[in-house]
Amino acid sequence: MGRKRLQESADGRPTVHTVAARAGVSIASASRVLNGIGGSPETVRKVRAAAAEVGYVPNAIARSLQSQRTGLVALAVEDIGNPVYVEMMRAIESVVASSGRQLLVHATGGRIDNETALLRRLANRYVDGMIVSPIRVTDDHLTALVDSPVPVVVVGQLDADAAVDNVRTDSRHGVALAVDHLVATGRRRIGFVNGPLDTVPGIARDAGFRAALLRHGIQLDEDLIEVGDFQYAAGRTATERLLARTDPDALFCANDLIAVGALHALLAAGRRVPQDVALVGMDDTELARMMFPQLSSVSLGSAERGRRAAELLLQRIADPTLPPRREQVPPSLAVRASSGATLPVPWPDGPPTTHPSSEGVTA
Amino acid sequence: MGRKRLQESADGRPTVHTVAARAGVSIASASRVLNGIGGSPETVRKVRAAAAEVGYVPNAIARSLQSQRTGLVALAVEDIGNPVYVEMMRAIESVVASSGRQLLVHATGGRIDNETALLRRLANRYVDGMIVSPIRVTDDHLTALVDSPVPVVVVGQLDADAAVDNVRTDSRHGVALAVDHLVATGRRRIGFVNGPLDTVPGIARDAGFRAALLRHGIQLDEDLIEVGDFQYAAGRTATERLLARTDPDALFCANDLIAVGALHALLAAGRRVPQDVALVGMDDTELARMMFPQLSSVSLGSAERGRRAAELLLQRIADPTLPPRREQVPPSLAVRASSGATLPVPWPDGPPTTHPSSEGVTA
DNA sequence: CAAACTCCCGGAAACGTTTACAGCTATCGG
DNA sequence: CCGATAGCTGTAAACGTTTCCGGGAGTTTG
Numbered sequence: 001m002g003r004k005r006l007q008e009s010a011d012g013r014p015t016v017h018t019v020a021a022r023a024g025v026s027i028a029s030a031s032r033v034l035n036g037i038g039g040s041p042e043t044v045r046k047v048r049a050a051a052a053e054v055g056y057v058p059n060a061i062a063r064s065l066q067s068q069r070t071g072l073v074a075l076a077v078e079d080i081g082n083p084v085y086v087e088m089m090r091a092i093e094s095v096v097a098s099s100g101r102q103l104l105v106h107a108t109g110g111r112i113d114n115e116t117a118l119l120r121r122l123a124n125r126y127v128d129g130m131i132v133s134p135i136r137v138t139d140d141h142l143t144a145l146v147d148s149p150v151p152v153v154v155v156g157q158l159d160a161d162a163a164v165d166n167v168r169t170d171s172r173h174g175v176a177l178a179v180d181h182l183v184a185t186g187r188r189r190i191g192f193v194n195g196p197l198d199t200v201p202g203i204a205r206d207a208g209f210r211a212a213l214l215r216h217g218i219q220l221d222e223d224l225i226e227v228g229d230f231q232y233a234a235g236r237t238a239t240e241r242l243l244a245r246t247d248p249d250a251l252f253c254a255n256d257l258i259a260v261g262a263l264h265a266l267l268a269a270g271r272r273v274p275q276d277v278a279l280v281g282m283d284d285t286e287l288a289r290m291m292f293p294q295l296s297s298v299s300l301g302s303a304e305r306g307r308r309a310a311e312l313l314l315q316r317i318a319d320p321t322l323p324p325r326r327e328q329v330p331p332s333l334a335v336r337a338s339s340g341a342t343l344p345v346p347w348p349d350g351p352p353t354t355h356p357s358s359e360g361v362t363a
Numbered sequence: 364m365g366r367k368r369l370q371e372s373a374d375g376r377p378t379v380h381t382v383a384a385r386a387g388v389s390i391a392s393a394s395r396v397l398n399g400i401g402g403s404p405e406t407v408r409k410v411r412a413a414a415a416e417v418g419y420v421p422n423a424i425a426r427s428l429q430s431q432r433t434g435l436v437a438l439a440v441e442d443i444g445n446p447v448y449v450e451m452m453r454a455i456e457s458v459v460a461s462s463g464r465q466l467l468v469h470a471t472g473g474r475i476d477n478e479t480a481l482l483r484r485l486a487n488r489y490v491d492g493m494i495v496s497p498i499r500v501t502d503d504h505l506t507a508l509v510d511s512p513v514p515v516v517v518v519g520q521l522d523a524d525a526a527v528d529n530v531r532t533d534s535r536h537g538v539a540l541a542v543d544h545l546v547a548t549g550r551r552r553i554g555f556v557n558g559p560l561d562t563v564p565g566i567a568r569d570a571g572f573r574a575a576l577l578r579h580g581i582q583l584d585e586d587l588i589e590v591g592d593f594q595y596a597a598g599r600t601a602t603e604r605l606l607a608r609t610d611p612d613a614l615f616c617a618n619d620l621i622a623v624g625a626l627h628a629l630l631a632a633g634r635r636v637p638q639d640v641a642l643v644g645m646d647d648t649e650l651a652r653m654m655f656p657q658l659s660s661v662s663l664g665s666a667e668r669g670r671r672a673a674e675l676l677l678q679r680i681a682d683p684t685l686p687p688r689r690e691q692v693p694p695s696l697a698v699r700a701s702s703g704a705t706l707p708v709p710w711p712d713g714p715p716t717t718h719p720s721s722e723g724v725t726a
Numbered sequence: 727c728a729a730a731c732t733c734c735c736g737g738a739a740a741c742g743t744t745t746a747c748a749g750c751t752a753t754c755g756g
Numbered sequence: 757c758c759g760a761t762a763g764c765t766g767t768a769a770a771c772g773t774t775t776c777c778g779g780g781a782g783t784t785t786g
Contacts, residue, residue, distance in 0.1 A: 009741080009742070011431070011683075013512060015741095015742055015743085016742065016743065016744095017742080025765080025766085026765065026766045026767075027742095027743085027744095027766090027767095028744085028745075028765075028766060028767075028768090029764080029765060029766075031743070031744060031745085032744090032745090032764095032765090035744080038763080038764070038765095039764075039765090040763085040764060040765090043764080043765085055510070057483070057487050057512055058487060058742085058743075059428075059487065059488045059741090059742050059743070060484070060487045060488045060489050061424055061427050061428045061433070061488045061489065061741085061742080061743090062428055062488075062741070062742035062743040062744090062771090063742080063743055063744075064424050064743090064771095065422075065424050065425055065428050065741090065742080065743070065744095065770095065771050065772070065773090066742085066743050066744045066745085066770075066771050067743085067744070067771085068374070068771075070424070070489070072489070074467075080443060080449055080452060080468070081446065081449045081453075081649070083444065086443050086444045089443060089470070090444075090470075093470065102469065102481070102484070103469070104437075104467040104468065104469060105443070105467065105468040105469070105470075106465065106466070106467060106468070107452070107456065107466075107468075118465070120420065121423070121465070124420050124421065124422065124423050125422045125423045125424045125425075125772095126423050126424065126433070126435070147418070149376060149420055232649065232653055260653050261653070263655065264653065264654075264655050267655045268655065286444065286595065290595055290623050290624070290627065291627075292626065292627050292630045292631065320374075372771080372772070378771095378772055378773085379772065379773065379774095380772080388735080388736085389735065389736040389737075390736085390737095390772095390773085390774095391735075391736060391737075391738090391774085391775080392734080392735060392736075394773070394774060394775085395734095395735090395774090395775090398774080401733085401734070401735095402734075402735090403733085403734060403735090406734080406735085421772085421773075422771090422772050422773070423773095424771090424772080424773090425741090425771070425772035425773040425774090426772080426773055426774075427741095427773090428740095428741050428742070428743090428771090428772080428773070428774095429740075429741050429772085429773050429774045429775085430741085430773085430774070431741075488742095
């Protein structure tokens with residue numbers, strides 16, 4: 001009944017005016033106390049009491065409008081279902097959190113318009129900065145990235161002259177590590193299950209595979225190459241198609257999801273892994289270590305790339321005038337049971353001693 | 364040189380004032396044109412041109428302050444690495460997107476203070492609403508949920524009298540489905556690998572397991588119960604401990620991550636699945652179908668729960684005066700090769716015909 | 727031809743904060 | 757005992773947008 005209607009916000013929640021009125025001080029004093037700067041002991045007491053009584057909680061939007069910062073950082077990835085992004089996200093989150101900010105994740109589903117829309121919409125001030133890991137890049141997309149109103153860091157391959165902070169790896173070299181390893185362990189008919197050839201990683205891995213084979217003087221058999229998308233189901237069906245027409249002694253997969261699909265297809269077809277077919281995935285995610293046998297996988301340093309990207313972003317938020325920077329994280333190969341050089345005891349013949357030997361050796 | 368300094372924002376970006384001045388109209392007219400409401404053809408032309416020339420992009424924060432809505436909805440989950448949340452997220456995303464809003468995901472890492480802080484911080488106006496799926500609930504937490512400044516929907520078990528929108532399932536009944544199935548296929552020494560007993564799902568599943576066994580007149584052997592957390596690694600080590608001291612003919616796991624860990628441990632220990640040990644997981648995620656053999660799993664309808672939660676949230680955003688509602692999604696069991704009643708051809712004896720029969724039959 | 731009506735426009739208020747500035751009181755030094 | 761200084765306080769402007777409202781011009785109607 002005594003409530004001063006005009007002191008509270010549209011939806012009836014208390015504002016700094018409510019608190020100030022109740023404490024009998026000006027909104028300036030109330031604001032200062034609430035932010036812990038200045039105020040006489042008596043004022044502080046009254047304001048604190050008033051705030052507690054009415055259950056005041058500051059409106060973050062209004063605060064942001066004034067301070068020009070939201071304390072939020074966004075990460076946009078194609079598919080949260082892919083564990084590689086989970087690992088990247090964890091690394092980013094820990095850096096971002098240590099700066100007192102919060103991380104928001106957005107899944108674009110690989111639809112490029114979605115991603116551009118996100119850049120335009122989310123980025124126009126809802127967040128202080130954004131990390132994006134696109135798998136397809138168009139010119140349109142690129143300009144949206146370059147003149148984004150908030151700082152942006154790109155994780156992934158980008159044109160050399162793009163004026164955007166960029167953290168990348170060398171996935172062609174990563175593919176080479178896998179092929180070298182397979183060749184070194186005596187494999188010659190090496191199959192390759194790739195993702196779409198209209199994606200940046202798809203192109204790079206295809207080129208890397210062909211180059212690596214060439215370098216070893218192995219003639220390429222196109223029958224040994226299959227393309228799906230970067231998901232489990234496609235990896236499985238692509239491998240089924242491949243097995244139906246030819247007979248590899250090794251399989252390299254463009255990511256771990258594909259590799260898991262391939263493993264399923266191989267086992268279902270009665271092939272023994274690694275005895276009949278050695279299997280190597282890419283991204284070295286948790287998923288690779290979950291499988292039985294554990295999968296060898298090429299690490300593209302996703303956690304490290306995430307960490308670096310977050311650091312670049314925080315630096316740029318602090319000083320937007322920095323010149324565009326580019327960092328590179330080297331790939332490495334984790335050799336596990338699925339391509340073990342020392343052939344592990346196969347399943348039918350008894351329990352393999354996987355524990356000590358299967359935890360992954362970085363080559 | 365000619366730039367009117369006062370027309371642009373602090374960081375030099377154009378505002379609606381810039382556009383209005385350049386077009387020679389008032390900010391009111393500029394705003395109207397930019398929002399597509401009214402304006403003479405001539406004004407529209409001038410404003411559009413001016414906006415394009417200066418590269419105007421509206422400040423979302425200022426807009427939100429005025430309109431009291433951000434167009435953003437948040438989802439807070441414990442662990443993005445758990446595929447069950449991925450499925451839930453996808454369902455939520457599609458509902459949320461169809462309302463023209465965007466979904467932001469936040470991982471709390473299961474730390475309860477983190478989650479409360481998120482509620483307080485993110486929720487004080489950065490988002491229009493929030494879906495949260497807590498695995499631990501304290502009183503403190505609950506009050507934070509109840510008097511959150513923005514609409515909140517909880518996915519998961521909650522006290523009966525909690526005045527919060529709530530979508531739940533009956534995980535005790537879900538456990539019963541699994542146990543019934545295992546008993547019906549002749550298993551008697553049924554092991555159970557659970558998550559922490561200080562979590563809501565952990566408690567419910569423990570109670571459900573004991574009740575189900577009792578109902579079948581099977582005496583509980585505590586040796587057959589192991590507890591870890593809800594992750595893969597814990598599932599694996601817990602299963603190793605269990606196998607070291609006893610000899611189950613079936614294993615029920617409190618979620619799919621644990622079940623995958625258990626599968627690894629079983630195979631590494633030389634047990635055949637399902638011949639020696641039948642295996643059933645819970646959540647029925649993509650992961651269950653990725654394994655070889657494919658895992659039977661109790662579906663708790665996570666996608667459906669996500670969809671319903673999103674709908675409840677949108678309704679409450681539209682009308683905050685709605686009374687608290689509660690919806691329930693029934694569990695169901697997907698029987699696959701890992702517990703096949705008709706024992707599938709085991710691996711050593713040749714390729715099993717998993718494809719037609721292993722795609723999951725809902726019991 | 728006057729009155730009523732439509733349409734468009736600009737001024738100004740509002741959203742809820744933070745903060746620059748100026749005024750006030752009280753204390754301290756000379 | 758008086759002037760300088762330090763510490764609080766309140767007024768008001770600012771952040772960038774949307775929108776209410778009143779006035780003016782042009783069009784239709786009686």
